[in-house]
Amino acid sequence: MTEDFLDDIDELAEEELVEEQESQLYEHYRFVADKGQGQMRVDKYLAMHIVGVSRNRIQQAAEANCILVNEIPVKSNYKIKPLDTISVVMNRPPRELEIIPEDIPLDIVYEDEDLMVINKPPGLVVHPGFGNYQGTMVNAVAYKLKDTPEYDAKDPRLGIVHRIDKDTSGLIVVAKNAYAKAHLSAQFFNKTTKRQYVALVWGSVEADEGRIEGNIGRSLKNRMLMTVFPDGDFGKHAVTHYKVIERMSYVSLVQCRLETGRTHQIRAHMKHIGHTLFNDERYGGNEILKGTNFAKYKQFVQNCFSICPRQALHAQTLGFIQPRTGEELMFEAPIPKDMTLLLDKWRGYIANRDI
Structure with a gap:
């Protein structure tokens, strides 16, 4: 298991710079400090308890919020107290994964x-x-x-x-x-790549365009959620630029350009400014956040949830430099069918609104 830990630490720098597929964490190590434990830095404590891992590696893990004490992330200079529970967590389970080639269609x-x-x-x-x-x-x-x-x-x-x-x-x-x-x-x-997303969010976004800046990190209350820490005490610096493409009464279609690439960045930033992504179950977007109390409207929204049974977010544009030739490459993916049908349904609602 020590080798797994070393491999994971080596990849932390890269993983913290990009969006991850999910925000679930897996515990690789757990220690409970003795009743008579004297105060000791957590990095020194772990270096003594995990064979073959240097304090420098542990400090890197702490910077990546992978060292928890009593389920709260701590820095490497945290002083261990008696009966503290110390965990080392990663975003992958503690086992070797065998990658089996599978004939799955790719676009x-x-x-x-x-x-x-x-x-x-x-x-x-x-x-x-x-x-x-x-x-x-x-x-x-x-x-x-x-x-x-x-x-x-x-x-x-x-x-x-x-x-x-x-x-x-x-x-x-x-x-x-x-x-x-x-x-x-x-x-x-x-940050020289060009990445642009489209998202349907709850509410009529007031400004035609704007900039959201706020550190993003795992919620101190729910480790499955990312949250914004505007004062910068926790999390990592994150910036999202948005532009309203279309307003449809109780929802808005927005274009989001990433200046940074944190986990769940758009999902967390848009919720932070009061415009949770439509049908984003993890962040509460699968509830009716805007609109009327009429049964007909509620049924309409439920039908919309069924049409697009996921957060309405699409990575539309990706641009970068070809490593070998130096050519600038730019790609655009059309909005997929489920989101297209969802947008058409909302447009139909606007055109024939009686609810």
Whole structure:
């Protein structure tokens, strides 16, 4: 298990810069301090209890909010107290995953010797994880590239460069070799990629366009949720730019451009300004947040939930520099059918509103 921990820590820097498929955390280590435990820094304590892990590695884990004491993330200088419960958590289960190539259809919008750009449908998990060890996009890519000599699905230097949530649709880039992965990852790190999303949100967004800035981190009350810490005490710096495309009474279609790429960034930022994504179950968007109390309206919204049974979020545009040629590549994925039908239904509501 120590080797798993080391591998995970090595990848933390990259993972904190991009959107993750889900926000679930898995406990890899748990210790309970003795009754007679004297005060000791948590990084020193863990270095003594986990064989083969340096304090520097543990400090990196703490910076990534992977060290919890009594279920609350702490910094590496936290002083352990008697009976404290110390956990080391990661965003993947503590087991080796065997990547099995699976013949799952992929909508490949572009491919060359270095990379592929895939239009991911809603409902497809990007990475294997708890409850989803097979049937993921990684399994599909492993099958697609099974005859490519340089590609090994288990090699972290290859493969998925960034992530989008299971129920978010849209564009994602896959590196076919280590050279491409390094260069593409650097572009995401340096914020030179171009990423634009479209989302249907609850409420009529007052300003035609705006900028949302606020640190994003895991909620201190519910570790499954990301939340905004406007004072900057917790979380990581995050900026989202939005522009209203269309207002439809109790909902708005917005375009969101990411300046940073935090976990659930758009979902958390839009909720923070009072415009939760439509049918976003995790953040409360699957409730009727705006509108009337008429039964006919409530039934209309329930029908909308059925048409698009997920958060109405689509990664529409992705742009980056081709690592080998230096060419600027830009891709756009059309809004998928479920969101298109949802938007048409709301437009019909506006045109014939009697509820």
